[in-house]
Amino acid sequence: MAYSVNKDTKVATYNGDTYPPTQKTDAKTGNTTLVAKSEAECVEVKKIRDNYPNECLNRLREKRNSLIAQTDWWALGDITMTDAQKNYRQALRDITKTYKTIEEADGNWPTKPK
Amino acid sequence: MTGIVKTDQLQGAQSTTITIPTGNKISITDSATIGTLNATTMRGVTTFADSAVFSGAANITGLLASTVGQNFAPEFIGNLYLAGNTTDACELNGCFTNTHQVYRLIGEVGASWAGESYTKFFFLSGTDTKLASGYYGRGRTYDDASASTDTTQADGGFANINMNQASTGSSIVDMYFYRKQHAYQLLGTAAYHDQGSDRGYQHFGWKNNSALALTGFRLENGAGNNMSAINFSVYGYRLRQNATGEMLGAYQ
Numbered sequence: 001m002a003y004s005v006n007k008d009t010k011v012a013t014y015n016g017d018t019y020p021p022t023q024k025t026d027a028k029t030g031n032t033t034l035v036a037k038s039e040a041e042c043v044e045v046k047k048i049r050d051n052y053p054n055e056c057l058n059r060l061r062e063k064r065n066s067l068i069a070q071t072d073w074w075a076l077g078d079i080t081m082t083d084a085q086k087n088y089r090q091a092l093r094d095i096t097k098t099y100k101t102i103e104e105a106d107g108n109w110p111t112k113p114k
Numbered sequence: 115m116t117g118i119v120k121t122d123q124l125q126g127a128q129s130t131t132i133t134i135p136t137g138n139k140i141s142i143t144d145s146a147t148i149g150t151l152n153a154t155t156m157r158g159v160t161t162f163a164d165s166a167v168f169s170g171a172a173n174i175t176g177l178l179a180s181t182v183g184q185n186f187a188p189e190f191i192g193n194l195y196l197a198g199n200t201t202d203a204c205e206l207n208g209c210f211t212n213t214h215q216v217y218r219l220i221g222e223v224g225a226s227w228a229g230e231s232y233t234k235f236f237f238l239s240g241t242d243t244k245l246a247s248g249y250y251g252r253g254r255t256y257d258d259a260s261a262s263t264d265t266t267q268a269d270g271g272f273a274n275i276n277m278n279q280a281s282t283g284s285s286i287v288d289m290y291f292y293r294k295q296h297a298y299q300l301l302g303t304a305a306y307h308d309q310g311s312d313r314g315y316q317h318f319g320w321k322n323n324s325a326l327a328l329t330g331f332r333l334e335n336g337a338g339n340n341m342s343a344i345n346f347s348v349y350g351y352r353l354r355q356n357a358t359g360e361m362l363g364a365y366q
Contacts, residue, residue, distance in 0.1 A: 020201040020340060024242065027192030027209035027330065027348065034201070045202065049338035052231075059230060059278075062263045102230055102308065 005036040014042035056101040084113035188349035196344035205332040214350030217291040224284030224343035230308045232336040234272035239326035257314025273320035278308035284343045294361040298322045
């Protein structure tokens with residue numbers, strides 16, 4: 001894998017992708033320096049970047065699950081769920097088929113029936 | 115022998131200094147006033163019985179002590195500032211020492227994300243080595259959409275200090291670092307505005323049992339993208355006067 005560092009900007013390039021330097025600040029003097037990422041650090045950041053879409057999807061699921069949980073009482077034995085209520089819960093379950101992040105889903109959540 | 119010398123001016127005969135010999139003192143009677151006291155050093159215990167006004171800068175190098183001798187003022191340690199999208203990680207080095215037992219870390223933390231994400235907090239040890247394991251704890255969000263979520267770590271790689279942060283804004287974070295031997299603990303709060311238009315706050319408590327002496331901290335964008343608008347200051351508190359080490363006590 002190709003790894004290089006721009007001596008002026010301290011930006012590292014690893015396998016075609018760029019990785020910005022780390023800013024270090026000395027608490028006593030306030031002086032800042034830019035330190036280029038090592039090859040191992042670039043590998044670590046690449047893993048984070050690659051996994052980010054999964055994280056976004058998981059966060060969307062967490063929010064979706066929270067909204068479904070708020071209507072769990074509709075499914076209690078002594079209550080009959082209306083079609084609108086059933087459709088709302090199904091639409092929540094299906095939202096990850098259309099959207100992959102909370103940002104995308106924002107403004108497109110199904111309307112909760114009364 | 116007593117007497118009254120009436121003069122408008124005193125002047126040295128051999129030099130420009132007029133000396134009051136040891137054992138003698140000048141007594142200025144009550145209610146007499148001094149127009150301008152051009153003193154550079156005042157020694158001995160000085161009592162300002164009435165109000166003291168400092169119209170210029172007051173540089174205090176000693177402790178601000180209470181009547182029981184304890185320091186009650188936090189001391190500014192350092193500031194971590196990042197103006198724009200130039201890096202995905204930043205550190206404040208050398209901010210934790212044996213002088214203080216409790217630190218307050220306050221400021222704003224922003225980042226650039228495609229969707230909502232979070233900021234990873236790491237301790238630094240020794241010569242600024244990232245401590246990337248041994249984090250335990252939990253954070254919980256509360257927001258106006260009631261879609262509360264949790265973040266947990268059990269021997270995790272970092273501490274999460276602002277969940278659900280939108281890409282377009284920054285969180286305000288206020289947390290305390292208790293420097294307890296082998297039981298380093300963070301306790302804090304963050305206010306956020308997530309990507310789904312939810313606004314709220316997060317409580318969190320994190321712990322790391324590292325045997326290493328911690329010297330600083332590092333912030334990273336949880337998504338691997340650049341950070342923005344980091345303005346984080348650290349203040350130190352002495353839990354005991356003249357303490358020279360970490361807080362002691364059982365850690366489990």
